[in-house]
Amino acid sequence: EVQLVESGGGLVQPGGSLRLSCAASGFTFSSYWMSWVRQAPGKGLEWVANIKQDGSEKYYVDSVKGRFTISRDNAKNSLYLQMNSLRAEDTAVYYCARELAAAGTGLGYWGQGTLVTVSS
Amino acid sequence: SYELTQPPSVSVSPGQTARITCSGDALPKQYAYWYQQKPGQAPVLVIYKDSERPSGIPERFSGSSSGTTVTLTISGVQAEDEADYYCQSADSSGTHRVFGGGTKLTVL
Numbered sequence: 001e002v003q004l005v006e007s008g009g010g011l012v013q014p015g016g017s018l019r020l021s022c023a024a025s026g027f028t029f030s031s032y033w034m035s036w037v038r039q040a041p042g043k044g045l046e047w048v049a050n051i052k053q054d055g056s057e058k059y060y061v062d063s064v065k066g067r068f069t070i071s072r073d074n075a076k077n078s079l080y081l082q083m084n085s086l087r088a089e090d091t092a093v094y095y096c097a098r099e100l101a102a103a104g105t106g107l108g109y110w111g112q113g114t115l116v117t118v119s120s
Numbered sequence: 121s122y123e124l125t126q127p128p129s130v131s132v133s134p135g136q137t138a139r140i141t142c143s144g145d146a147l148p149k150q151y152a153y154w155y156q157q158k159p160g161q162a163p164v165l166v167i168y169k170d171s172e173r174p175s176g177i178p179e180r181f182s183g184s185s186s187g188t189t190v191t192l193t194i195s196g197v198q199a200e201d202e203a204d205y206y207c208q209s210a211d212s213s214g215t216h217r218v219f220g221g222g223t224k225l226t227v228l
Contacts, residue, residue, distance in 0.1 A: 035217070037163075045155070045163065045206050047217040059215045062121055095162060106153035106168035106208070113162060 002026040002109045004096045009114030016086050016118070022079040022096030022111060030054075030074035032099050035107060036081050038092035038116075048094070049081065064090075086118045122146060122211040124220035131226040138194040140223045142207030145188055152190040153208040154183060156201075157222075163206065167192060194225070202227040 008020040022034070035050040049060045049070040058070050069082040079096055093113040100108025124144040132138040142152060152170050155163035165174055167183035170190060180195045190209075194201055207220040 037219075044204075044222040045157075045208075045219040047208070047219060050217065059217075061216065100165060100168060100174055104151060104169065105172075106165045106174075107155070107163070108165045108168070108174060110162035110164075 002098065004098065004109060004111035006094060006096050006111045006114040009094065009116045011117045011119065012086055013120050014087060014118055017082070017084045018086065018116060020081040020083065020094055020096075020114060020116070022081075024077045024079065024096075024098070027098070029072075029077040033103055034072060034079045035097045036070060036079075037095045037097055037107070037110075038090075039095070039113075040089075040092040043092075046092075051079070083116070086116075088118050090116060091118045092116060122216070122218050124207055124209060124218055126205075126207060126220040126223045128221070129224045129226065131228055132197050133228045134199060135196055138197050138201070138225055140192045140194075140205050140207075140225065141189055142191070142209075142220050143189045144209060144218075144220075146212040147185065147188050147190055147209060149212060150210045150214060152183070152185065154181075154192045155206045155208065157204045157206065158202075166205075197225075197227055199227050201225060 003025045005023045036048040051070045067085045071080045095113045096111040097107040098109040154167040157163040166181045170185040171183040182193045206222045
């Protein structure tokens with residue numbers, strides 16, 4: 001069974017940093033693109049970043065470029081999101097997600113999400 | 121930046137057909153995906169590559185594409201289909217994903 005479990009969320013002051021983790025199990029982690037998607041309270045979904053199987057390609061939404069870094073450790077079956085210079089507008093539930101099957105088949109598996117609150 | 125446009129809300133009676141549209145300039149070049157999200161839950165993929173249905177998704181969910189608009193159709197809507205629905209695609213380069221603003225489906 002595919003499982004994605006996010007952790008690392010919490011309350012952080014504006015300008016602070018946080019590192020989110022996503023522990024993957026039930027599949028060959030190194031075979032899939034992985035993504036982070038966020039959802040601000042009461043708002044819609046926003047794609048944040050994704051990373052290729054070997055980490056050689058990474059893409060970000062413009063609003064986090066230069067502040068967030070996506071990475072993965074295939075040996076540990078883990079996905080990460082390093083978030084720096086956090087702003088109030090980064091407050092959201094952050095989901096880790098995997099392609100359904102091959103690349104281009106959509107985000108077929110999601111974690112339960114971890115809440116990040118940026119506030120003083 | 122690239123945007124996908126969805127109607128904020130759609131309402132239908134049980135047993136009727138609901139159609140949710142999503143418009144974007146790159147949709148003729150990029151596949152569309154549809155997600156269902158119920159309150160307090162993670163999204164669920166209901167359509168991929170414009171019209172394919174993942175295993176376990178009821179046949180009443182279907183997708184279609186025409187030019188710069190894609191459509192999610194739910195035939196014979198049931199009360200349990202009441203949820204937020206999001207389209208998702210990519211910009212013309214294919215590297216940056218984007219979600220539509222979401223459509224709240226209300227079953228009257």
